[in-house]
Amino acid sequence: MTELERYRDQAAAAAEELVQAAGxxxxxxxxxxxxxxxxxxxxIGSASAPEIGQVIFEGIRSVLYPMxxxxxxxxxxxxxxxxxxxxxxxxxxxxxNVVPRPKAGGSFATAAYACLPNAVAVEHIRADAxxxxxxxxxxxxxREVAVPVQLSNGQIGQAMILAxxxxxxxxxxxxxxxxxxxx
Numbered sequence: 050m051t052e053l054e055r056y057r058d059q060a061a062a063a064a065e066e067l068v069q070a071a072g073x074x075x076x077x078x079x080x081x082x083x084x085x086x087x088x089x090x091x092x093i094g095s096a097s098a099p100e101i102g103q104v105i106f107e108g109i110r111s112v113l114y115p116m117x118x119x120x121x122x123x124x125x126x127x128x129x130x131x132x133x134x135x136x137x138x139x140x141x142x143x144x145x146n147v148v149p150r151p152k153a154g155g156s157f158a159t160a161a162y163a164c165l166p167n168a169v170a171v172e173h174i175r176a177d178a179x180x181x182x183x184x185x186x187x188x189x190x191x192r193e194v195a196v197p198v199q200l201s202n203g204q205i206g207q208a209m210i211l212a213x214x215x216x217x218x219x220x221x222x223x224x225x226x227x228x229x230x231x232x
Contacts, residue, residue, distance in 0.1 A: 052206075053104045056088060059205040060108030063180060063212070068112060070198045071178040071214030075117030078138055080176035080190045081109060082123035082130075083157035087183025088206035094125065102156025105182070105205065106164060121174050122161035123187055124154040129172065132190060133161040136169045144169045157182075177215055183208035194218055 050058075064079070073079060084093045085101040106122070113120050119138035124131045128147055131154075136144075147170045149158040162168045175192040182205055188195060192215040203210050217231050 053100060056101060056206055057104040057108040059202060060105040060182075061112050062202060063200055063205065063210055064109040064112040066200050066202075067178055067180055067198055067212045067214070068116065068118065070200075070212075073116070073118050073178055073214075076119070077177040078119045078121050078134070078174060079109075079113060080121040080123055080132065080174060080179040080187050081157070082179075082181050082183075082185035082187040083155070083205075084125075084183030084185050084208060085156040087208035090207035093183060093185065097151040097156045099151050099156045099159060101206075102151070102158075102160040105157055106160035109180075110164070120161065120165070121176055121190065122158045122165075123185065123190060124149050124158040124170075125185070127152075128154045128158075128170075130186070130189065131170045131172050132174050133158045133165065133168055133170055134174065135165050136167045139169070139171055139174065142169075142171045142174075145172055146170070179213050181211040184211070188213075191215055 085098040086096040121132040121134040179187045181187045195213045198212040
């Protein structure tokens with residue numbers, strides 16, 4: 050197995066585990082930020098690798114697409130952490146005009162833009178779960194309340210994976226009754 054194949058498999062396994070832990074369903078959104086530099090053992094933003102971005106995209110997409118779960122690929126800070134997503138995932142959203150590139154948006158977002166049907170860029174989203182590959186800070190794109198998910202394999206290549214699911218807020222205090230299925 051090549052290193053790129055290993056990255057693809059690790060990405061798919063992480064996505065599958067997160068989808069299960071978060072209880073994601075058809076139509077929901079998983080936001081993913083990925084530093085291909087970190088995956089290959091370099092400082093974030095210093096060694097963008099389109100081939101790594103492509104295989105990680107393919108691995109994650111192979112899990113999400115059959116389940117009808119939307120992928121939102123976070124761009125790097127050069128594009129203000131905009132997101133690349135299929136237009137049908139964000140009806141009525143304010144679309145922004147930008148095309149990511151490996152050193153201005155990131156290799157992962159570039160792969161998403163090239164491969165997602167009718168890909169658009171948006172500045173804001175409220176995703177149902179998220180995966181941060183390499184410490185790129187995706188929290189701003191998650192719904193409240195984010196709950197950490199510890200994955201059994203917390204790495205792709207040399208990059209650490211941080212994952213989260215979301216749940217509705219608990220309100221009402223000690224006398225309130227909660228729907229346990231929404232945890």
